[in-house]
Amino acid sequence: MSDAVRIEHLAWPVYDRRVREDEPVVILPVGSLEQHGPHLPMNCDAVIPTTLAERVAVRTGNLVAPxxxxxxxxxxxxxxxxxxxxxxxxxxxxxxATVRDVIREFARHGVRKMAVIDGHYENNMFLVEGIDLALRELGRDGIEDMRIAKLPYWEYVTPATIDYAWPDGFPGWPLEHAGVMETSVMLYLHPELVDMAKAPRHAPADFPIYDLYPPDLSRIPSSGALSPSHIATEEKGRRFVDDYVSGMAGALAEAFGAKIRSRRKSTHAG
Ligand SMILES: [Zn+2]
Structure with missing residues (x-):
């Protein structure tokens, strides 16, 4: 299994040798367990960044954390x-604290390059805080050379894919919850988990500019999806995934000087 990229699949001496000899970027996907409408499974925000991380790691010779x-x-x-x-x-x-602790542990193993791939919009600043606290703590322990990139995968889409996926206009990423992008990507990666017969066709959610706590449930579509997704297709999903994998592989090369391998014949290659 020369293509093994998931740390939890490696025996510890293999992992130990790879950390020391290859100095890999350890990619940490972070997701959520969250409803994604009546047509998608609740693991979208975890399974999408995990699969993208695996494909990026195969392309760049790096490793993926659980x-x-x-x-x-x-x-x-x-x-x-x-x-x-x-x-x-x-x-x-x-x-x-979870993000901080995991980063600190990888640093203890000798890892000095990490990339956090966020799959859930709401995590954003809490990932920044976990990264910041870990770096502060490591610095106090004398470890000054840990570097961490943070990548919101959805931003690696190209304008051509946006035009192809939303011929009538892009609704914006927040309203895309369980929308065309996530539905298409899941149709491409895990069609067995998608029920397109239940894909919402209702209008996008119409929210006020302010936020109320507790929230006004009457403004939230009861389907749980924030925009219609019946125009999602597997081909759109393939284009999104191609954009994300090549965009993030390029980002890692830019941030860390990592090599990008040419596409392999492996079943993992994406
Ligand atoms: Zn989502």
Whole structure:
């Protein structure tokens, strides 16, 4: 298994040797367990960055850490809200501490390059805080050379793919919760987990500019999806994934000087 990129699949001496000899970037996917409408499974935000991380790691000769599968609380304007059954979230302090602890442990192993791939919009600043606290703590321990990139995968899309996926206009990433992009990517990666017969056709959610706490549930589509997704296709998913994998592989090369391998015949190559 020369293509083995997942740390948890390696025996520890193999991992130890790879950390020392290859000086890999360890890619940490962070997601959520969150409702994604009536047509998608609740693991979208974890399975998408995990699969992207694996494909980026194969292309760049790096490693993938086990995914953090829980995330910060779903917000009405970006994930429908935390009141839906199944949406299972962490308090901010728990997420921050988890990210900090995992980074600190990888540093103890000798890892000095990491990339955090965020799959859940609401995690953003709590990942920044976990990274910042880890670097501060490591610096106090005399480890000054850890570098960490943070990548929101959806921003690596190309304008051509946006035009292809939304011929009538792009609704913006927050309203894309369980929308065309996530549905298409899941149709491409895991069609067995998607039920297109239940894909919402309702209008995009119409939110006020302010936020209310507790939220006004009457403004939130009862489907849990924030925009229609019936125009999602597997081919759109393939184009999104191609953009994301090549964009993030290029980003790692830029940030860390990592090599990008030419595409292999491997079944993992993406
Ligand atoms: Zn999502």
């Amino acid at each position: 995914t953090i599968c829980y995330g910060y609380k779903s917000q009405p304007k970006s994930g429908g809200g935390n009141h839906f059954t199944g949406t299972t979230s962490l308090d901010a302090a728990t997420l921050v």
